[in-house]
Amino acid sequence: MLPREDLLQGSRRPEELTALIAQAEEALRTWQPVWTGFVAADLREEAEQRLGSLSELQLEASGGWPQAERRRLLLQRAELAAEPPAPAAAGPTETASIAAPAAPLMGLVVSGNFLFDPAEPGDVRAGLLAAGAEPGDLGDIWMRGDRGAQLIATPELAARLHGQPARVRTVDVQLEALPLEQLQLPAQRQARQLSSVEASLRLDAVGSAGFGLSRSRMAELVRSGAVRLNWQPVSSPSKELAVGDRLRLEGRGELELLEVQPTKRERWRVVLRRS
Incomplete structure (x- = not known):
C-alpha cells in the first residue's frame, strides 16, 4: 500500500x-x-x-x-x-518483459454548422457529456472554425459515439471516430516572452494582452468559466493579478505573469510568458 x-x-x-x-x-x-x-x-x-x-x-x-x-x-x-524490450522469440528459460502499451487514444470529429451560433471547446464538452461521455473520456478539444470541432477521446467512447447525432448549444452535430493521424491537430505553440503596457492589472486586461484577444472577449470567457487562475476556477474579470500568477485558457495554453513595473504615466508594464 x-x-x-x-x-x-x-x-x-x-x-x-x-x-x-x-x-x-x-x-x-x-x-x-x-x-x-x-x-x-x-x-x-x-x-x-x-x-x-x-x-x-x-x-x-x-x-x-x-x-x-x-x-x-x-x-x-x-x-x-527499466527492463529492455523482450526478444522476438524467448526461449524456454528466458523471461519476456512486459512492454508498456501504446497510449489508448482515438480522434473524434464533431461536425455541424456553427456559423450562427459559435461554440467554444467547453460547449462541445458539455454536449458530449450530455450524449453520455464521462469527463475522463474526453481529452483536448479544439474548434475548426464554424464547421465544428475535433478532439481526442478514449477508444471506447469514440467507438460508442461514432455515427451518432448529438447537440452542441443549439446546433445538431454528427460524430465520427478517426485515428489520431487523420486529425488536423492544433498548431504547436512555441513558449515565448512578451511585454505590454496596461492601464490596470485586472485579469481581463492582462489576459487579453497575453492571449491576443479583445478585452471584452476575455471578460466573456472568464465569466463563462473557461479560465483558471492558479488552477482554480475564476469568474471575475476584475480580479487583480500579481507576479507569479498563472492563467490557463482552454485551447489557448497558459500565461504566466513574470514582472510588473509601474510607469511614469501611472500604468503598468507587464512581462508575460505564454506557453
Whole structure:
C-alpha cells in the first residue's frame, strides 16, 4: 500500500488524487500497466510531483499531441519501465518483459454548422457529456472554425459515439471516430516572452494582452468559466493579478505573469510568458 496520507497532504484535488493512488496501487499489485482516464493539467501536474517521486512507480503522460492539456497517465512498476524490450522469440528459460502499451487514444470529429451560433471547446464538452461521455473520456478539444470541432477521446467512447447525432448549444452535430493521424491537430505553440503596457492589472486586461484577444472577449470567457487562475476556477474579470500568477485558457495554453513595473504615466508594464 502507498502512503496515502502523505501523498494527499495539502492536495488541491484530494478526491481525484485518491482515485489515481488506487490505480497506482493496482499497477503495483498486479504488475500490469494501468492507464487512467484523461486528467486536467493541474491534476496531472500534482500527480507527477507526488506519485512521480515514488521509487517503485513509473509515471508517464500522453494526450495525443505534444502540448495536450488533458492527458491520460500510464502507471506501472518502475522495474517494468527499466527492463529492455523482450526478444522476438524467448526461449524456454528466458523471461519476456512486459512492454508498456501504446497510449489508448482515438480522434473524434464533431461536425455541424456553427456559423450562427459559435461554440467554444467547453460547449462541445458539455454536449458530449450530455450524449453520455464521462469527463475522463474526453481529452483536448479544439474548434475548426464554424464547421465544428475535433478532439481526442478514449477508444471506447469514440467507438460508442461514432455515427451518432448529438447537440452542441443549439446546433445538431454528427460524430465520427478517426485515428489520431487523420486529425488536423492544433498548431504547436512555441513558449515565448512578451511585454505590454496596461492601464490596470485586472485579469481581463492582462489576459487579453497575453492571449491576443479583445478585452471584452476575455471578460466573456472568464465569466463563462473557461479560465483558471492558479488552477482554480475564476469568474471575475476584475480580479487583480500579481507576479507569479498563472492563467490557463482552454485551447489557448497558459500565461504566466513574470514582472510588473509601474510607469511614469501611472500604468503598468507587464512581462508575460505564454506557453
